Amino acid sequence: MVWHSIMHIYRVFLAVITLLGYRSNVVLTKEWWENANYYQIYPRSFRDSNGDGIGDLNGIAPKLQYLKDIGFTAAWLSPIFKSPMVDFGYDISDFYAIHHEYGTMEDFKALIARAKQVGIRIILDFVPNHTSDECEWFVKSVNREPGYEDFYVWSNGTVDANGRRQPPSNWVSAFRYSAWEWNEKRQQYYLHQFA
The missing domain is CATH 3.90.400.10 (Oligo-1,6-glucosidase; Domain 2)
Known part of the structure; x- marks a missing residue:
């Protein structure tokens, strides 16, 4: 009976050691977004590139290197889609167009190209839950x-x-x-x- 108990404890011990050994060999890799340092940008007030008093996409692009230099790996843009701006851009009227005050689709493409060049990712604040009544x-x-x-x-x-x-x-x-x-x-x- 004692021998049976000792063997049972020994088998449990071996099982635990085996599991711990297996666990230490498992490499847990995270996706880029799980380790990213995000900087949220509200485009309207971030940086104005054309002097109209409203921040825009062309104002963001030149600052991406600075964000990268201080340790950010991703920039999260608050809504930039076409909107009547009743709700700070969250009332989207067209998910396929850039709000005119922020620039054009070409400006957005240039921003993405600059972000790739700098090595920083761009995240868009996309809210499919609701739209503008102008959508x-x-x-x-x-x-x-x-x-x-x-x-x-x-x-x-x-x-x-x-x-x-x-x-x-x-x-x-x-x-x-x-x-x-x-x-x-x-x-x-x-x-x-x-x-």
């Missing part, structure tokens, strides 16, 4: 165009005892107002969390 997708959804009818959350809401239209729920947005807004053209409420 083509929203306009198509308002018009109930095929394929876009339910791109957004729509509801008829209710009518109270006084005949007034009421939102479908008491949900509030991130800014503490109703999360529902009436759209006259579609004759329904749409759900929104921002602006």
